[in-house]
Structures are given as structure tokens and as C-alpha cells.
Amino acid sequence: MKRWTNLALFVLLGLAFTTGWVAFFYSTAPSRASLIVHAVSGYAIVALTPWKAVIATHGIQRRRPGWWASLVFTALVITSVLAGILHSTGLLLGIGSFSAMEIHVAAALAAIPFVAWHVIARRIPMRAVDLSRRSLLRAGTLAAGAGLTYGAGEVAVRLLSLPGSTRRLTGSYEYGSLQPSQLPVTQWLFDSVPSIDPATWRLAVRTANAVREWTYAELLAFDDRVQATLDCTGGFYSTQDWSGVWLSELLTPHPNPPPQGGREMSIYVRSLTGYDRRFAIEEAGRLLIATRLGGMPLDPGHGFPVRIVAPDRRGYWWVKWVTAIRIDTLPSWWQLPFPVQ
Ligand code: HEM
Ligand code: HEM
Numbered sequence: 001m002k003r004w005t006n007l008a009l010f011v012l013l014g015l016a017f018t019t020g021w022v023a024f025f026y027s028t029a030p031s032r033a034s035l036i037v038h039a040v041s042g043y044a045i046v047a048l049t050p051w052k053a054v055i056a057t058h059g060i061q062r063r064r065p066g067w068w069a070s071l072v073f074t075a076l077v078i079t080s081v082l083a084g085i086l087h088s089t090g091l092l093l094g095i096g097s098f099s100a101m102e103i104h105v106a107a108a109l110a111a112i113p114f115v116a117w118h119v120i121a122r123r124i125p126m127r128a129v130d131l132s133r134r135s136l137l138r139a140g141t142l143a144a145g146a147g148l149t150y151g152a153g154e155v156a157v158r159l160l161s162l163p164g165s166t167r168r169l170t171g172s173y174e175y176g177s178l179q180p181s182q183l184p185v186t187q188w189l190f191d192s193v194p195s196i197d198p199a200t201w202r203l204a205v206r207t208a209n210a211v212r213e214w215t216y217a218e219l220l221a222f223d224d225r226v227q228a229t230l231d232c233t234g235g236f237y238s239t240q241d242w243s244g245v246w247l248s249e250l251l252t253p254h255p256n257p258p259p260q261g262g263r264e265m266s267i268y269v270r271s272l273t274g275y276d277r278r279f280a281i282e283e284a285g286r287l288l289i290a291t292r293l294g295g296m297p298l299d300p301g302h303g304f305p306v307r308i309v310a311p312d313r314r315g316y317w318w319v320k321w322v323t324a325i326r327i328d329t330l331p332s333w334w335q336l337p338f339p340v341q
Contacts, residue, residue, distance in 0.1 A: 044146035073114035080107035090163025101235030180294035185301030244290035
């Protein structure tokens with residue numbers, strides 16, 4: 001059982017980690033599907049506590065080198081699981097200026113080096129027995145038990161009308177919808193709000209054979225509108241009225257066929273801060289270059305002078321303070337799945 005428990009924990013940690021990121025990638029149904037597997041793996045980790053506690057107590061008594069690192073690792077896993085449950089039930093959505101979801105993900109990220117060290121320093125040799133009928137049966141029982149716990153948790157959240165019953169399929173909570181002043185200002189990791197002079201700012205739109213520089217006044221003259229939901233990976237979502245211009249309208253058709261070098265595949269969008277994202281070319285008609293939020297010019301925190309509004313995409317695609325857009329021959333998947341800045 002000892003070896004099986006460690007192996008199961010290894011698989012479950014990997015599964016929880018992967019499904020968490022898959023959920024962050026989507027704003028629609030696949031996010032929920034992934035989160036069900038995610039929550040079930042999280043509860044399965046918790047369910048293994050009694051067995052792991054025996055292993056850990058024995059290990060701690062042996063005082064093997066680095067045993068304290070295993071305790072730090074344990075603390076990070078407990079923090080992540082607790083913050084996840086507090087977020088999902090809505091019992092505590094933030095501590096100080098951090099949301100429960102941010103703490104949840106940060107603790108999981110911080111645990112990565114420890115988990116890598118732990119499985120190397122305390123490695124268990126794989127044996128054929130790990131795939132025995134008994135092991136599989138145990139795995140089935142664990143999955144069923146964790147699945148039932150997740151189901152019971154979701155029912156309880158609704159019966160008790162906890163805040164968690166109002167969350168969206170991505171797990172996010174509604175915040176300040178249709179009240180532009182309530183829309184929180186958040187950045188992915190390390191970006192900070194730049195101050196931009198609209199008189200000198202230009203949006204350079206580069207296609208295969210032309211570059212067109214748009215001024216702020218020119219862009220303000222457009223009034224394409226969309227109501228869209230910004231679903232932040234920090235754990236909130238907000239539906240707002242945005243206006244500006246659909247990107248497709250800024251892409252003048254080619255007077256000549258594009259030069260050799262290949263087909264246009266993607267739209268590269270870059271912020272003044274260097275933050276960037278790449279979209280499939282087919283999305284040009286569904287990406288709004290927004291100049292206004294709720295009928296008023298954007299404020300600096302929300303991307304002044306212009307930002308991308310990408311309906312049905314998570315917040316980290318909504319590039320702010322855009323200065324350059326380039327139509328590119330690179331495929332849209334030619335980027336890290338998540339930004340690193
Ligand atoms: C939720 C995940 C896990 C937690 C919180 C955890 C925690 C701990 C703690 C606190 C110890 C005792 C201190 C030490 O010996 O360093 C320990 C020991 C150990 N862990 Fe883990 N661990 C986890 C996952 C794993 C995984 C995935 C493996 C292997 C693939 C593993 C294998 C071991 C082994 C072999 C020992 C040594 C037991 C002994 O010396 O008797 N653990 N673990
Ligand atoms: C050590 C790794 C992790 C463990 C053990 C874990 C476990 C959990 C648990 C137990 C919950 C509560 C589920 C519920 O009650 O419905 C949860 C929620 C959540 N986790 Fe994780 N998690 C981990 C890492 C991550 C990562 C890396 C991400 C994202 C990149 C993530 C994203 C989420 C999201 C979005 C929710 C909210 C789900 C909802 O409210 O429906 N998790 N997690």
C-alpha cells in the first residue's frame with residue numbers, strides 16, 4: 001500500500017496540475033470538463049492523507065537529508081488545496097490583495113521544484129505489481145470516492161446557497177458587470193500600467209505588403225459595439241459593453257497578391273509593455289480594438305488608449321495598451337500557451 005499510495009499521489013499531482021492549466025486555457029465548456037477531473041484529483045489526494053501520514057511519519061523519524069523540504073512541500077500542497085476549496089465554495093475569496101485563486105495557483109507553482117526533488121530523492125522503483133488487478137481496483141475505488149465527494153460538495157454548495165453556487169463554468173465569480181467603474185484592474189504576472197500620450201501614440205497595423213499607422217482620434221471615430229465577458233484567471237468575471245473597431249475593418253484588402261513567403265496564418269498583437277499574444281487569422285472579425293468601456297474612453301488600468309476585446313477568451317488574451325498588430329505567416333500556435341511576463 002505504501003508504494004501504491006506514493007505512486008497514486010504522483011499521478012494525481014500531475015493530473016491536478018495539467019487539468020488546472022487546461023481549465024485556464026478555455027473560457028467555455030472544456031474548462032468545466034477539465035475542472036471536474038481537477039477537483040476529483042484534488043479530493044483523491046486529500047483522501048490518501050491517512051496512508052500518506054503513516055509514510056511521512058516514518059520518513060520524518062528517519063530524518064533523511066532534506067526531510068524538512070518534504071514538510072515545506074506538504075505545507076504548499078495543503079495551502080493550494082485549502083485555497084482551492086475556499087474559492088470553489090466561496091467561503092473566503094481573498095486574503096489581503098490576493099484572491100483565493102491566485103494563492104491556489106501560486107502555492108501549486110511554488111510546489112513544483114519541491115515535488116521534483118521529492119520524487120527524485122525519495123524515488124520508488126516501478127514494479128510490475130503496480131499494474132496488478134488489486135492496484136487497479138484500489139484506483140477505481142479512490143476515483144469513485146473522490147468523484148462522489150466532488151458531487152456531494154457541489155450539491156452542498158447549492159443547498160446551503162454558498163457564494164460558490166453562483167460561479168461560472170470556469171469557476172469564476174461575477175464582479176461589477178455593466179458597471180465599468182467596478183471592473184477590477186489586473187495584469188498577468190509582471191506587467192505594470194504605462195502612461196501613454198494619445199497625441200503621439202500610434203497603432204501600427206502591418207499586413208503582408210503595407211503598414212498603416214492609426215492615430216487615437218481616427219480609431220475613436222469607429223463605433224462597433226460588443227457585450228463581452230472578461231473572465232480573469234484570478235477568479236472573477238465581468239460582462240461589459242465595449243466599443244471600438246473590429247480588427248477586420250483595419251485590414252485593407254490586398255491591391256496585389258501577397259508576396260511569396262507563404263499564407264497569412266496569424267495575427268500578432270503587441271502591447272507597449274512587450275506583452276504579446278497571437279490569434280488565428282480567422283478571428284480578425286471577432287477581435288475588437290476597443291477604445292471605450294461603457295461608452296467612456298478606457299482608463300489607463302484598462303488599457304488606454306486601446307485594448308483587445310476577445311470574446312470567449314480568458315482575460316490574458318485581452319492585450320492592453322496595444323501599439324502593434326502584425327499579420328503573420330507563422331501559425332497561431334507558435335507561442336507559449338500562457339504568457340510568461
Ligand atoms: C501530496 C504529495 C506528497 C506529500 C505532501 C509528501 C510528503 C512527504 C513527507 C512529509 C515525507 C516524510 C519526510 C521525508 O522523508 O522526506 C515523505 C516521505 C516520502 N515520500 Fe512523499 N509526499 C508526497 C508525494 C510523494 C510522491 C509522489 C512520492 C513518490 C513518487 C513520494 C515518496 C515518498 C517516499 C518514498 C518517502 C520516504 C518514506 C521513508 O523514508 O520511509 N511522496 N513524503
Ligand atoms: C497541486 C496542484 C493542485 C491541486 C492539488 C489542486 C486542487 C484543487 C481543489 C481541491 C480545488 C477545489 C475543487 C472544488 O471543490 O470544486 C481546486 C479548484 C480549482 N483549481 Fe486547483 N489544484 C492544483 C493546481 C491548480 C493549478 C496549477 C491551476 C491553474 C493553473 C488550478 C486551477 C483551479 C481552478 C480554476 C479551480 C476552481 C474550480 C471551481 O471553482 O470550479 N489548480 N483545485
